[in-house]
Amino acid sequence: PRLVVLISGRGSNLRALLEAIEQQRLRATLAAVISNRADAAGLRFAEAQGIPTQVVSHVGLSRTAHSEALRDAVLPFEPQLICLAGFMRLLAPAFTQAFPWRIVNIHPSLLPAFPGLDAQQQAFDYGVKVSGCTVHLVDDELDHGPIVMQSAVPVLDDDTPETLAARILMAEHKTYPAAVERLLHEAWEIVGRRVMFQSSQS
């Protein structure tokens, strides 16, 4: 099965997905990496790996126009799943409706706590003792769709927002490929607010 990964920046989750593919923990191929920013470090990485890349800039476009341009860029790759990996633009129905329940995102908190930007800082400031990451299907609301998988991460007494974010990121790099592997290769359905796999392990 083919994946298209959408990024805006660093691309460490993109790397984690590719590493999992190379190690055959994730049975998939990376068909393309698309960024809204030409200067995304993840794009340089993808190019170096010989993965097709594309830039679909949002500059000067409405959200809908950008989503239409993204949709038109993704469609020819015929991906089974589209993975958002640090993709920092909101997707309009023009995009989400073209790929119903075939878009997946990773967010650095235990949703529904701390959606939006700076989730790790939000969790730190709130004083929670446990945070983590969430893989969810994408709907038209920010950080909101049915939950696929979550991993909990402790907040330690001597944490700073940065050390907490680094610990959550390590969990992201394990959780995202595992969630994508299950979505691609197991039977699942959406029940209420969660994705239920037929062979329940989590």
Ligand code: GRF
């Ligand atoms: C990650 O923390 C991810 O959860 C969030 O944005 C960050 C992207 O990091 N959506 P990277 O570009 O994958 O390194």
